[in-house]
Each structure stands twice: as C-alpha cells, then as structure tokens.
Amino acid sequence: xxxxxxxxxxxxxxxxxxxxxxxxxxxxxxxxxxxxxxxxxxxxxxxxxxxxxxxxxxxxxxxxxxxxxxxxxxxxxxxxxxxxxxxxxxxxxxxxxxxxxxxxxxxxxxxxxxxxx
Amino acid sequence: xxxxxxxxxxxxxxxxxxxxxxxxxxxxxxxxxxxxxxxxxxxxxxxxxxxxxxxxxxxxxxxxxxxxxxxxxxxxxxxxxxxxxxxxxxxxxxxxxxxxxxxxxxxxxxxxx
Numbered sequence: 001x002x003x004x005x006x007x008x009x010x011x012x013x014x015x016x017x018x019x020x021x022x023x024x025x026x027x028x029x030x031x032x033x034x035x036x037x038x039x040x041x042x043x044x045x046x047x048x049x050x051x052x053x054x055x056x057x058x059x060x061x062x063x064x065x066x067x068x069x070x071x072x073x074x075x076x077x078x079x080x081x082x083x084x085x086x087x088x089x090x091x092x093x094x095x096x097x098x099x100x101x102x103x104x105x106x107x108x109x110x111x112x113x114x115x116x117x
Numbered sequence: 118x119x120x121x122x123x124x125x126x127x128x129x130x131x132x133x134x135x136x137x138x139x140x141x142x143x144x145x146x147x148x149x150x151x152x153x154x155x156x157x158x159x160x161x162x163x164x165x166x167x168x169x170x171x172x173x174x175x176x177x178x179x180x181x182x183x184x185x186x187x188x189x190x191x192x193x194x195x196x197x198x199x200x201x202x203x204x205x206x207x208x209x210x211x212x213x214x215x216x217x218x219x220x221x222x223x224x225x226x227x228x229x230x
Contacts, residue, residue, distance in 0.1 A: 004160075031216065040125075042206060043161070043220035050216060058217055090160050103216050105151070108160030 002027045004109035006091050012115045013081055021076045021112050023091030031094040031103045032074035033058070034066065036087040037111075043090065049074055050096065081116040088113050125204060127225045136194040140207035140221045145188060147209035147219075152181060152192045155204045155223070164192070164205075194226075202228045 004025045013019055025032065033048035035058075045058030049068040063085055065077040074093075078085060092106040130136045142150065148169035153161035167174045167181045167190075174181050180193040190207050207221045 033218070035220075040222060042222040043208075043218075045218050045220075048216055056216075059219070092160075103149075103210070105163040105166065106161075106218075108162070111160050 002107070004091055004093055004107050006089075006109040006112050008112060009110065010113050012117065014117055015082055016080050019078050019081060019114075021078075021089060021091075021114070023074045023076065023109060024072050025074075025091075025093040025107070026072065027093060027095070027107065028071065029093035029107075030071070030096040031106075032068065033092045033094075033106065034064070034074070034076045035090045035092065036060065036085075037090060038087050046076070046089075078114075081114075083116050086114060086116050125223050125225045127227055129227045129229055130197045131229050132197060132199060134197055136192075136197045136201070136226055138192045138194075138205050138224045138226065140190040140192075140224075142188050142190060142207065142209040142221070143219065144209060144211060145185075146211045149210045150181070150183060150190050151208045151210075151218075152179075152190075153206045153208065153220075154201075155206065157203075161206060197226075197228050199228050199230065202226055 007022045030051045034046040035043040037043050044060045046064050047066040049055045089112045091109040094103050094106045151166040152164040155161045165176045165179050165181050172183050178195045182191045204223045204225050206223045208218050210218045
C-alpha cells in the first residue's frame with residue numbers, strides 16, 4: 001500500500017531535549033516536505049526536499065533541521081525543542097514528474113502531535 | 118487534526134445541495150493550486166489541482182475555478198454528502214524556481230442531514 005508513515009504519532013517532551021520525528025514513504029517520490037499545523041494558522045511549511053541531499057527552507061524553518069540521505073526518509077530534527085514548537089506535524093511526499101520539476105499531488109502522513117513542556 | 122478547526126469559518130450545507138468553498142490566494146506569481154480535504158484526526162488528502170493556464174477543472178463531483186484577476190479560487194462540490202464533512206484547504210505554489218507551498222487557513226464544511 002502506498003503510504004507516508006510518521007513516528008512517533010504522539011510525543012510529550014521537555015524543553016531542550018533533542019528529538020527526531022521520522023518520515024518514510026514507499027512511493028519512490030523525489031519531493032518530501034514537513035509542515036506544522038496550528039489552530040487558526042493552517043499548515044505552514046517548515047522544510048522541503050527536492051531529492052536526496054537537496055533541502056531548502058520553507059516559511060517557518062527556525063528551530064528545525066532536516067536531512068535527506070536516502071530517498072525514502074526525511075527526518076525532522078528539533079535540536080532544542082521549545083514550548084512554541086508544540087504543534088501537529090505532517091510529512092508529505094510527491095513525485096516531480098519526468099521533468100523533475102513538477103511537484104504534483106502531495107501524499108500526507110497521519111501526523112505527529114508534539115507537546116513540549 | 119483534532120483541534121485545528123476551532124477557529125475556522127464554517128459552511129453548513131444541506132445534504133444533496135451543492136457546496137461552494139472560497140479561497141483568496143496571496144501571491145500573483147503562484148501558478149499551481151490545490152484543494153485538500155482534512156478529516157478529523159487525519160492528514161490532508163488531495164482533492165483536485167489546477168494550473169494557472171486554466172480557469173476551470175472538473176473532477177468527480179468537484180470543480181475548481183480559478184480567477185487570476187482577483188486572485189480567487191473556489192471549490193464546488195456537487196450533491197454534497199455526509200462524507201464530505203471535513204476541513205478544506207486551498208494551497209498555492211510558484212514553481213518557477215521554488216517549491217514552497219502556502220496553505221490557506223481552511224473552511225469547515227458541515228453537511229446537514
């Protein structure tokens with residue numbers, strides 16, 4: 001089954017304790033992206049990756065890191081989490097077509113609810 | 118997500134009627150637009166997309182209209198069903214060099230039996 005998986009689904013942590021949220025897709029997609037979703041603000045893009053070893057900032061990258069060492073995985077790293085990073089996080093992936101530049105339909109994972117106290 | 122709908126505008130529609138959900142986008146350089154549906158506790162799900170060289174695109178029971186002059190996008194759902202109840206987001210992207218996506222804040226659709 002084609003899917004995007006995220007782990008963990010729920011996480012409660014304390015300020016400053018490094019954490020990683022994993023994301024994996026089995027569709028051989030080139031494009032992957034991380035979003036956070038907060039009430040009243042909709043989805044905001046954190047980072048995205050066009051392919052292996054190619055990453056770029058979205059609208060809200062501060063406090064986050066990503067890496068894309070393999071095509072299927074795109075982990076989100078919070079080196080020193082703070083309470084304002086409490087949010088619902090979604091990973092998504094998409095193919096980029098034959099041109100390698102056309103990002104189409106994004107497939108979203110089930111979400112990771114993070115609480116930082 | 119469970120609480121993301123707390124501050125959203127809500128559209129209530131009778132089952133069987135047509136629904137129209139509107140979205141104003143921000144960037145005149147955006148050339149690709151998508152509508153997503155998000156059910157409670159789940160990730161967004163693609164519904165339909167449209168590129169800026171079109172002003173209308175139809176899918177199964179859904180139609181997206183694009184008005185670039187006023188930077189407005191709408192999603193029409195025909196014969197609305199209870200399973201259509203969800204939060205709907207529009208998203209815009211400019212593919213000329215960047216692959217960032219900007220999402221709208223969403224509209225909650227409630228289908229009344």
